[in-house]
Amino acid sequence: RLHTPAAFEGMRKAGLLAAQVLDMLTHHVVPDAVTLDLDKLAYDFVRAAGADSATIFYRGYSHSLCISVNHVVCHGIPSARKLKDGDIVNIDVTVVVDGWHGDTSRMYLVGDVSLKARKLVEVTYECLERGIEMARPGNTLGDVGHAIQSHAEKHRMSVVRDFCGHGLGRVFHDAPNVVHLGKPGKGVLLRPGMFFTIEPMINLGRPEVKLLEDGWTAVTRDRSLSAQFEHSIGITETGAEIFTASPTGLKAPPYA
Numbered sequence: 692r693l694h695t696p697a698a699f700e701g702m703r704k705a706g707l708l709a710a711q712v713l714d715m716l717t718h719h720v721v722p723d724a725v726t727l728d729l730d731k732l733a734y735d736f737v738r739a740a741g742a743d744s745a746t747i748f749y750r751g752y753s754h755s756l757c758i759s760v761n762h763v764v765c766h767g768i769p770s771a772r773k774l775k776d777g778d779i780v781n782i783d784v785t786v787v788v789d790g791w792h793g794d795t796s797r798m799y800l801v802g803d804v805s806l807k808a809r810k811l812v813e814v815t816y817e818c819l820e821r822g823i824e825m826a827r828p829g830n831t832l833g834d835v836g837h838a839i840q841s842h843a844e845k846h847r848m849s850v851v852r853d854f855c856g857h858g859l860g861r862v863f864h865d866a867p868n869v870v871h872l873g874k875p876g877k878g879v880l881l882r883p884g885m886f887f888t889i890e891p892m893i894n895l896g897r898p899e900v901k902l903l904e905d906g907w908t909a910v911t912r913d914r915s916l917s918a919q920f921e922h923s924i925g926i927t928e929t930g931a932e933i934f935t936a937s938p939t940g941l942k943a944p945p946y947a
């Protein structure tokens with residue numbers, strides 16, 4: 692589907708609120724923070740804005756956030772678990788504003804994080820940046836995937852294959868599937884009006900993932916650290932608009 696200028700306006704509002712949730716959480720992601728408390732902070736913030744969380748009641752999920760710590764790749768469930776010094780944490784939020792979806796995630800560093808973990812977080816953000824740079828009319832999703840994969844593998848890190856980015860708009864998930872690997876010139880041709888997320892998951896070790904008993908939590912099979920960043924973007928005549936950019940300029944940690 693190719694969206695209209697009015698659709699861009701709707702996605703800007705949804706993307707802004709999603710980014711504001713992650714901004715708001717920044718100073719709460721500290722040692723001894725309880726992930727269920729972070730989820731409540733997000734829920735209350737979204738409700739106060741008169742908006743909804745796309746993830747509540749989505750396929751039986753019942754939280755506003757996914758909170759994925761260390762070797763958790765994605766879909767970590769908020770719990771009574773406390774964050775601890777040295778943790779790296781992905782917080783993923785999807786809000787619905789007047790029917791439009793804003794889906795974004797960022798990494799947060801808890802206390803003092805190891806150099807290797809900080810390098811993973813930095814490379815993962817750069818993978819998202821390079822993927823977005825390739826997202827322009829006339830390029831393909833293979834160009835986007837290739838940019839992500841080559842950057843990660845240049846740093847001897849690996850790209851998770853089991854989860855992808857996705858089209859979105861008035862629905863949470865739509866075509867196209869955005870695989871974070873690819874070959875230049877291959878795959879779906881990008882055209883103005885396309886809306887999708889790019890959400891690369893990068894591992895320090897092997898790419899393989901396994902699901903925990905809870906049926907949601909995905910972890911690295913080799914228990915290596917994993918990081919993820921996600922933006923919702925719209926393809927414009929000249930490139931891409933990032934709907935979920937932080938209004939206060941926060942990009943990758945350490946956040947000032």
Ligand SMILES: CCc1ccsc1-c1ccc(O)c(O)c1
Binds near residue numbers: 750794857
């Ligand atoms: C918890 C939300 C959820 C449930 C099944 S897949 C999924 C999910 C989580 C984060 C996302 O960015 C996404 O696109 C989907």
Ligand SMILES: [Mn+2]
Binds near residue numbers: 785795890
């Ligand atoms: Mn997300």
Ligand SMILES: [Mn+2]
Binds near residue numbers: 794856857888890921
């Ligand atoms: Mn997503």
Ligand SMILES: [Mn+2]
Binds near residue numbers: 764765916917
């Ligand atoms: Mn992780």
